[in-house]
Structure formats: structure tokens, C-alpha cells
Amino acid sequence: MIESKLKIATCSLAGCFGCHMSLLDLDERLFELAERVELDRSPLTDIKELGECDLGLIEGGVCNAENVHVLMEFRARCKILVAIGACALNGGVPAMRNQYDLKDCLEESYLRGIGLVNPQIPNDPEIPLLLNQVHPLHEVVKIDYFLPGCPPSADAIWTFVNQLLSGQPLALPYTQIHYD
Amino acid sequence: MSEEQSFTLDGRRVPFQAGQTIMAAALAAGVYIPHLCFNREFAPHGSCRVCLVGVNGRMQAACTTPAAAGQTVESETGEIREIRRGILQMLFVEGNHVCPACEKSGACQLQAVAYYVGMLAPHYTHFYPRRPVDASHPEAVIDFNRCILCELCVRASRDVDGKNVFAVQGRGIEAHLVVNTPSGKLGATDFSIHDKAAQVCPTGAILTKHRGYEIPIGQRLYDRKPISVVGDVATLSESKGGRRHD
Numbered sequence A: 001m002i003e004s005k006l007k008i009a010t011c012s013l014a015g016c017f018g019c020h021m022s023l024l025d026l027d028e029r030l031f032e033l034a035e036r037v038e039l040d041r042s043p044l045t046d047i048k049e050l051g052e053c054d055l056g057l058i059e060g061g062v063c064n065a066e067n068v069h070v071l072m073e074f075r076a077r078c079k080i081l082v083a084i085g086a087c088a089l090n091g092g093v094p095a096m097r098n099q100y101d102l103k104d105c106l107e108e109s110y111l112r113g114i115g116l117v118n119p120q121i122p123n124d125p126e127i128p129l130l131l132n133q134v135h136p137l138h139e140v141v142k143i144d145y146f147l148p149g150c151p152p153s154a155d156a157i158w159t160f161v162n163q164l165l166s167g168q169p170l171a172l173p174y175t176q177i178h179y180d
Numbered sequence B: 001m002s003e004e005q006s007f008t009l010d011g012r013r014v015p016f017q018a019g020q021t022i023m024a025a026a027l028a029a030g031v032y033i034p035h036l037c038f039n040r041e042f043a044p045h046g047s048c049r050v051c052l053v054g055v056n057g058r059m060q061a062a063c064t065t066p067a068a069a070g071q072t073v074e075s076e077t078g079e080i081r082e083i084r085r086g087i088l089q090m091l092f093v094e095g096n097h098v099c100p101a102c103e104k105s106g107a108c109q110l111q112a113v114a115y116y117v118g119m120l121a122p123h124y125t126h127f128y129p130r131r132p133v134d135a136s137h138p139e140a141v142i143d144f145n146r147c148i149l150c151e152l153c154v155r156a157s158r159d160v161d162g163k164n165v166f167a168v169q170g171r172g173i174e175a176h177l178v179v180n181t182p183s184g185k186l187g188a189t190d191f192s193i194h195d196k197a198a199q200v201c202p203t204g205a206i207l208t209k210h211r212g213y214e215i216p217i218g219q220r221l222y223d224r225k226p227i228s229v230v231g232d233v234a235t236l237s238e239s240k241g242g243r244r245h246d
């Protein structure tokens, strides 16, 4: 029997999907990865319910109530939780709104924006409520590993995932560590 | 001729001259000790604490501690690396450092030192302070979000340019950089982009206007080699990707 594959889940919270694009940038290495892991909930699958996973990779920080909920669910179901990319690590570009009051941000976009027709602040109950500030993941749950970059390169993700899956100590080469 | 004196740094013999600090002697011997507020052209400031070393077992700033014969100095130990990493992490969460949106990224000393000490993430809770950006000057912009209070611009403007454009006001967590005019605006001063003060900032807090992102990612100052090999952005000429005017 083939030994069971490791289960990995991924998600994008307050991110731009750039880190997931970098993951796809693994190109043919994805085949090698697919031999060893099975994807659970992820934007790359259609699984809606998160199962018990060995590894969770999270892109993006936390900007609304739904992000908090998803993040806590990932923490509860993933043995190892990894923050990937600048936004997950320090809030990144979305956290630049922390310089302003939330009310001012909303009014600037939805009431005072250029070319608006029927200006109003969206308040449909389906839309998750925004938090006053954007936060990095480690301010909400315990994070086991951090991988910086905006986004981290596919090479950095490859090094990281390989070292992690084979139980080696994590050590990225100099050129694979950057904050931008 | 005076007899050559020396101390040991991580087991290596480092000669020094009377009056030299541990930092100056190490630098002269080609040994890198990470630093931010130190710049060999200015009197040491001793404020960032990144240059912390163990001197005969006691933690001291290498840039302000005089070298003495027979000292045992430790720099690259696991413990010291960890303390330095903690200092860097505190510097990062205290300001707003959005490297992906910063023009100095890749050629920023703060970032490069953080890479050097192995900082992967900021670890602490972010302050997200609200600080202004001053774009009132025709040639330069100051983004106070990125200021680490190293006072190099203060020292350069006062001691080299003779203009006294900058100062640090307030104490402790209230300490912040100010521009010495009633309006507090850089545009109201006689600051010039040719001033020494425009060439010494280790971060992206002081930027030259009308120039940006000239060097592609992958070729920037610290993209390929660490700061211990490349040197400080303020001491390298612009033609080499640094800040110093040729």
C-alpha cells in the first residue's frame, strides 16, 4: 500500500492571491509535490469544509470578521500553521489603511469617490464586517512558521515546503529571504 | 612607535589604536558587526543597540565601547543574534514598514540588517502608529513612518551641512523626528538634496523626489549579497547603488 499522503490546506485572507500565484509558479515541481501531498480546502480545489490537515498555508492578514473565523478554523484543524507573505506577517499593503479611521476609509471609497452613482456604504448582511484595523496572523492565533516575501518566490516556497516535509531544520538561502 | 594592542573578537585577534572603539577597530580589520545608527563619518550615537556585543561577558554597544587590550569580545553567538533579532523586530513594529510599497526596499540598511540577523517575521504586536508624510520640499520627501530615530540626518545637517534642519523631540515612545521650522515642513527649510543629510538615512524615511525604482529587483544593493559583504548604503556611492553622492 502507498503510504498516506500529507494533507495540506491553503487560503487567502486579506491578500491578493499573489502568494498562491507563486505557489503555482512551482510549475513542474507541482507534480512532485502532488506525489507527496493531498490538497484539502484551498482556492485550488472545490472543497468547502476544512478537514483535519497536517499543514495549513495562509496568505493575507486579517481584515474582517470572516477572516478571523477562517483563521481560527485553520488553527483548530491544522497541525502546523504557516503564515506566508508580507500581508500574513505584518498586514502588508492592506494594513496601510490602519493610518485612517475605518469610517473615513469607507466614506472616501463609497461616498466621496470619483464618478459614483447613488453613493452609499454597502451594508448587506452577506458582506463580512470590516475590523477597525488590519492585523497580521500572529496577532490572532499562534503561527508555527513564517515565510516572508511579497510574494515569496516559488523557489523559496519549494525550499521551505521540502525542508518542512522532510523534517529538516529550516534554512533558506540568502537570496530567498526578502520582505518585498 | 607605540606597541600594537589587540583584543579578540569571536576568537580572532583584532588590532586597535588608542581611542578606537570596538566597532571602529573591527571595521578596520574587515570584521562586520551589524549596526544602524553608526556611520564612521560621525561621532557614535549608541542609540539603536543593534551593535550589541559581549565584552568580557557583559553586553555593550560596540560603537561606543572603547577597545582595550586583552578584551574578549563576542559578536556572532546564538544568544547575541537572538537579542539583535529582537531589537530589529521592535524597530519594525514600532514604525510602519511596508517594504513592498517602499522605494528603498532592496537598498535599505534596516531591511538588510534584519536579513543578516535572520529575522523572518516581526513577532511582536504592531503599533501601527499614525505618522505623516512630508512632501513639501521640491527635491525630497520624508516619510516619518520609516524613521528609526538613528539621528544620522540630525548629525549630518548640524555637523556637516551647518543647517540644523532636523531634531528629535519627545522622550521614550513619544520621541519623534521633527523639522526645525515653525510649520514643521521640510519645504520651509534651506535643506537641499546635495546636503550630507540627504545621503545618510539608513531607511526609506528620506527619499529623493522625481527618481524612483531605477534599479530592477534582483539587482538592488542587497538583493544578492548580505550587508556584511556589500557594506552600508550610506557609505556606498550612487553609482554602486548606495546613497553617497559621487
Ligand code: SF4
Binding pocket: A179, B096, B097, B098, B099, B100, B102, B103, B104, B105, B106, B108, B109, B110, B111, B146, B203, B204, B205
Ligand atoms: S525603510 Fe526599509 S524596512 Fe522600512 S519599509 Fe522601507 S525598505 Fe522596508
Ligand code: SF4
Binding pocket: B146, B147, B148, B149, B150, B151, B152, B153, B154, B177, B200, B201, B202, B203, B205, B206
Ligand atoms: S530620517 Fe532617517 S536618518 Fe533621520 S533619524 Fe530617521 S531613520 Fe535616521
Ligand code: FES
Binding pocket: B034, B035, B036, B037, B038, B045, B046, B047, B048, B049, B050, B051, B052, B061, B062, B063, B064
Ligand atoms: S550602531 Fe551601535 S548602538 Fe546603533
